[in-house]
Structure formats: structure tokens, C-alpha cells
Amino acid sequence: MEGQKSPRSKLARTASLLRSPTLRSYPHSLSTLAEEAPDDEKPTRPRHAARSSPSFTPFLLSLPLLLLLLLIFLIKDFFPSENLFLASAAVAVASVIALLWKVFSFGRAARRSGSVQWFIGDEDRILRKGRGRIGRIVRERVEFYGNGDVFEGEFHQGKCNGSGVYRFFGKGGYEGDWVDGKYDGYGVESWARGSRYRGQYRQGLRHGFGTYRFYNGDGYAGEWLGGQSHGSGVQTCSDGSCYAGQFKCGVKHGLGCYSFRNGDRYSGEYFGDKIHGFGVYRFANGHCYEGSWHEGRRQGFGTYTFRNGEMRSGEWDCGVLKTPLLPSDLSVQRAIQAARKAAENANLLPRVDDQVNKAVAAANRAATAARVAAIKAVQNHMDGKFCDPDV
Template identity: 60%
Template sequence: MEKTKKLSRTNSSLLRSPTVRSSHHSLSTLDEHHHHDKKEKSSIKAAAATSSYAALHQHPAPSVPLFLLLSFSFSFSLFFFFFDGGGEHQQHRVLTNLLLVSSSSAVAAASLACRRLLRPRRRGRRSDSAVQWFIGEDDDESSSSSSSWSKNKNKNKEGVEVYSNGDYYEGEFHRGGRCNGSGAYSFLGGRGRYEGEWVDGRYDGHGVESWAGGSRYRGQYAGGLRHGHGLYTFPSGDAYSGGWLSGQSCGLGLQSCSDGSSYRGEFKAGLKHGLGYYHFRNGDRYSGEYFGDKIHGFGIYNFANGHSYEGSWHEGKKQGFGMYTFRNGDSSCGAWNCGVLQNPRPLSDPAVQRAIQAARRASENAILLPRVDDQVNRAVAAANRAATAARVAAIKAVQNRIDGRFCDTGL
């Protein structure tokens, strides 16, 4: 029987992923069933222990050696009493023999009692006794509940789940019916699909996510969001490869566009932020500092016509002290405002020199930033493998559904 549930997603700029889903059995219900089973199992064990103890102690073994010893001693005394010749001390000998009989009996009884106390107790000596309920008593009860998938080979861990909004999941289930392991999630109407690894009902690990418009992401996830390293491609041909944090580009990365422009450097919250190197489609190049996706701070801008500017920037415009050099070698130095030189200064001016040195340091550091190509390539390869495993799990889930072997998502 298919179960229909309501799905909630974590909001993200380019990600639509399922978050924690409500399973058919709530956690409290599962805990109650587990507590009830555990209590019933404990009561069965207690009853079995009582039955076993009674079976071992209700009918003690008869003292056959003691009975034979008493009979032999009594017969020996009668022999001396009737057949001993010399009747003067006959009464004395009878009393002596009776004393010996009593002492021997006491010693034999004590020996038998000690042997019975020191004899080890064995359970399950009879196959039909109640002690058979003790099977598994020495096993760890907690491990039997946590590893139920691996111990019970007859239960399927691949299943299909359809949600109220039309989305559906095909793959592995663990931990109380949540998506865990490998699986594929498809959005209604073919709007998108995720194939990869899951943890506790969310994208987690490596996977491949694609959308109907043509966008695609291959890489790492954490908690339902892109996190780690990965490659995101757009239908226009634009792409971003690099670091991700909570669903947005962050850290070192490379942004390339179909028009030939590219940016390699630091990102924060999906924007160019920090040090970076930008190659524009018209041939211009900038290396230096960025803030909030704009050229801001100190850096060097080289124009395609051979001109250049070294100095201070503010939101993409020349602002502060700097030097503009023409391709014929002439230069203009001083204080700039909104891209216009307003206060000319000589090149030897200390403020101009400090701005030029800061711009050159920022430009050099931006060009020398480490690349993350290897990390991205490894993440993409792992995502492709995870997507293949997810497709295999989805095929098994569909086959189980066709064969009527439904996954027990209540475990």
C-alpha cells in the first residue's frame, strides 16, 4: 500500500530539496512499540527463567548412595549382634556398631550435599523444556534492533514513496523509514531530479542534481544543500566550479561564461568577494580586491587598448589615489573621484606611492591564488559514481514494488 506524505523543502537559490519528512509511524509510536516488545520479551524471559529453575529444583535426585550405605551398615550391625560369640559384652558392641553406623551416615550425607552444591547448573538439558526461551539471552538486545536490516535478509530496504505534491522517491530506506543510502528523487512533471546519497531524509554526500531547464550540479552535499566542492553548469554554457557553503558558492572557485569572460578567485555567499582575477570578454583584465561582487579596494586594471590603472577603487570606479598610465608611457597621478581625476599629484607623492604599492601587492596575491581543479574533479567523479548507485537502487525499488515486495519503512 503506497503512503502519501507532505514534503517540505529547504529554500535555496538553485536547489529544491526535500527536508525532514514525516514518516507513516511517528517516533513516539515507534518508541512505544519498541518499549512494548522489549517489555514483553523481558516478561517471557522471566517466565522462562522461573520454569527452568522449577524444572531443575522441583524434583531433586533421590539419595541412592545414602540409602545403600544405611542398609549395609544396619545389616553389618545385625550380623555382629546375632553371630558374635561371647555374650558378656554384647550390648556394648551393639551400641558401638550403632554409633559407627550413625557416623558413617552423617559423613555420607554431608559428602552428597557438598557434591550437589558444587555441581554446575546446566540449562536446556532437555530440548522440550521451557529453558528454550533463553535463546539469545547473552546477545546484545540493542544491537538486534539497530541492525535489523542486516539481520533479517527477507526484508527489502529499497522501496518507492509518493508524496502529496506529486514528487516521488525510489531507493533505500533506513532509520525509521527515512531516505538513507542511495536513491533518486523526482519532482512532479519532470521539473528536476536528484540521484545520489542520502542521510536522514536529505541530500548528503555526493550526488547529481538536474533541472528541466538544463542546469546541472555534480558534487558534494550536506544537510540537503550543496556543500563542499562541485561543478554547476547552466544551459547557456556558463559554469561555476569550486567551493560551496550552505547552497551558495563560497571560497575559491572559477566562474566561466560562454562569452569568453571568466573570474578565478574568492567567493562569499554566491558573490565575488576577496581577491580575484577577472578576464573580460573585450580583453580587459583586472587583478585585485573585490567586495560584494564589485571591484573594490586596491588592484590593477589593464585595458585591451594598452592603458592601465593602478590604485584605489570603490564599487567598480577609480576612487582615491592612483596612477593612470597610457600606452605611450604618459601617466596621470593624484586623487580620483568616481573615475575622474580631480586632484593631480606628482608620481613622487607619498599617498600616490602607497596606493600604487598596495594595488601591486593585491594584484600579485590574486594571480597567485591556489587552484581547486583537483578537488572539484574528485568531487565530480564521486558524484557520478553515487548517481549510478542511486539509479541501481531505484531500479530495485521499482522491481520490488512490481513484485509486491514492499519495503518495510517502519524499521
């Protein structure tokens, strides 16, 4: 399919086209925009700012008192205890004055240099780390990648998170929800040749309910698991054929009904994308086969009934009657009953049209929100507002 980094495989009008290719790697930045502040916006040191350490002056003031105290203790025999007490008190007062001077000097230096700024009740402004500028916190940004891809939308912790638009270079894009740099939630993915998916995602893969329309007119609507059709769904082809039933790992598997473009219809069991097990095949010309199948051919016991009522029963091998038996033979009757039961169960399978329609509507809403976020991102980029990757 289009827009994938894995090798493209030509689409065929069979269930094999429902094998969902691995989605391309999701954006991990290869190169980012330079966000350096202009020279006239970078903070400069005020001319009158003190160049010495704020604690240097109080240290000089307290030095004589410290020397006096040391001298007093050295010659304490010549001074009474009252003098020692007064000297100790003087030193304590000097220490308190020095501490207060240090705090005052630090606050004054911080105010002059602009290195510390407080914002109370104004959380939409921050100090730009490493850029020397103050800018608004914005959630939306524009991200360019080395391979030519572009993301426009919401960022969180350096990854695409929220709503956004990712444009593959010349190959289409994605509009919708993001979690940790991967498609997650609802979204719309399109490719240059016209293919489009609308629905749910999980961890970068189609998962949940959604519809895929191929550029050649084929399509699938139903359940997805791990990027492949899995569960109940409907496959339609541009030639008019249609399959409604169960899928597994991208192919028809389980019970289902296939309406062929020539008017034939089969209801019964599938295995590995082929008619396999028990089922009923009704031809457009009125003929009918009820019985056992193996890889798309009549194999085992069954009965072929012509439109004029003539019957051929017995054991079949590679589509050819090998051992003719009466229609009343017990083995033949068991095979016919199993085929009719499988056909009935296939026709009674529950449809998932409502779930698919809801997923498509949610995907359209997510795509609209992503386009709005993309517009905001472009506007922020034009206004010079940058999203902090750490926020």
C-alpha cells in the same frame, strides 16, 4: 534556478548568479502506498483451535484439592499432623501440574494461531506487523508523494537513507547519497531546463566541492558552503568572461582575477561582488590603472598610464581625476604599491581544480549507485516486497 520551490530569479552573467537558491524541502511522505495483504494470505484461525482459556482446565482440576485443604484446616483438631502434611503435598503437586498444563496449552495455541514465529539464522524474514503476512525485509522501496514527486531507493526508519533517486514532478531530480531524508554525501542534481550540479552535499545543501552548469551556459566550479559558492572557485560565463578567485556567500569577495569578454583584465581586491580596494586594471587597448577603487570606480589615489607612456596621477573621485599629483607623490606611490601587491596575490591564489575533479568523479559514482538502488526498488515494488519503515 530551476526545480526549486522558492521563486525563480532570472540568471545574469554576473557573480550574483552564484547565489545558490534554497533547495526545495526534502521528502516527507504525504501519502504512502497501501500494503494490505490479500484476503487469501491473511492468517485464519484453525477450526480445531481451542476457544477457551488454556488455564481453565487445570483450574477445575485443582479446585477440589483446594476445597479439601480448606476443610482440613477448619477441622484440623480431628486430623493428625501426618494427614495435613499429605494434603499440603497433594495441593503442591496439583499446582505444579496446573502450571505445566498452562505452558503446554499456550505453546499449542500459539502454534495453531501462528501469532508467534521464530526464525533462527534467517534474518531476512519478519512478521509483518499489522498486515497479517510474512514478507522479505528489503531496503529499497518506491515512495509516492502527494505533489507528484517520486522516490526510488533505500529507506531506513521511514526516511530516505543510503542511495536513491528523487524525481521532482516535471522539474528534474536528484541521484545520489541520502541521510535522514536529505541530500548528504555526493550526488548529481538536474533541472528540467538543463542546469546541473555535480558534487558534495551536507544536510540538503551544496557543501564542499562541486560544479554547477547553468542552462544558459554559465558555470561555477569550486568550493560551496551552505548552498552558496564560498571559498575559492572559478566562474565562467557564456560570453567568454571568467573570474578566478575568492567568493563569499555566493558573490565575488576577497582577491581575484577577472578576464572580461572585451579583453580587459583586472587583478586585485573585491568586496560584495564589486571591484573594491586596491588593484590593477589593464585595458585591451594597452592602457592601465594602478591604485585605489571604490564599488567599481577609480576612487582615491592612483595612476592612469596610457599606452604611449603618458601618465595621470593624483586623487580620483568616481572615476574622474580630481586632484592631479606627480607620480612621485608619496600618497600615489603607496597606492600603486598596494595595488601591485594585491594583483600579485590574486594571481598566486591556489586553484582547487583537483578537489573539484575528485568530487565530480565521486558524484558520478554516487549517481550510478543511486540508479541501481532505484531499479531494485522498482523490482521490489513489482514483486510485492515492501520495506518495513521501522527497520
